[in-house]
Amino acid sequence: HVQLVESGGGAVQAGESLSISCAASGATFEGADIAWYRHNPGTECDLVGTQSRDGRTEFVDSGNARLSISQNSAKSTVFLRLDNLEPEDTATYYCAAEGPDVVVATNCMGQGTQVTVS
Numbered sequence: 001h002v003q004l005v006e007s008g009g010g011a012v013q014a015g016e017s018l019s020i021s022c023a024a025s026g027a028t029f030e031g032a033d034i035a036w037y038r039h040n041p042g043t044e045c046d047l048v049g050t051q052s053r054d055g056r057t058e059f060v061d062s063g064n065a066r067l068s069i070s071q072n073s074a075k076s077t078v079f080l081r082l083d084n085l086e087p088e089d090t091a092t093y094y095c096a097a098e099g100p101d102v103v104v105a106t107n108c109m110g111q112g113t114q115v116t117v118s
Contacts, residue, residue: 002027004095004104009113012085019081020113022095024102028075032099036069036080037108038091038115045094045108048080053099085117 008020022034036048049059051069059067066083078097082089092112096105 002102002104004097004102004106006093006095006111006113009093009115011116011118014086014117016085016117017081017083018085018115019079020093020115022078022080022097024076024097024104027101029071029078029097029099030075030101032097032102034069034078035096035106037094037096037106039094039108039112040091045106046091048093051078082115085115087117089115090117091115 003025005023005025006020010018012018031053033053034051037045038048039045047060049057049067049069051057057069068081070079078095092114094106094108094110094112
């Protein structure tokens, strides 16, 4: 049973950067489509951005140049980098993936990783 574990969040000041990660236990992201979501209490589970299996990335806020998605060379960990953080970025972040090795959706109800910007 493949699980995705998010980590790397924290409490930061506006203007700082964070790189949060998503690791697949016992699997890789090889050939997978990946999505990052975020959630705050009382709101929807909102899509932040995606990286397709061919490496193309798209963000819901297409004009947002503060975000980027990448993977390590082993394809075992996916990163969402958030630069020049704003208080509006405060949320719990979740990842999801669909590929040959991993099929994990999210409803933003798991642990995720909390990013708090003040």
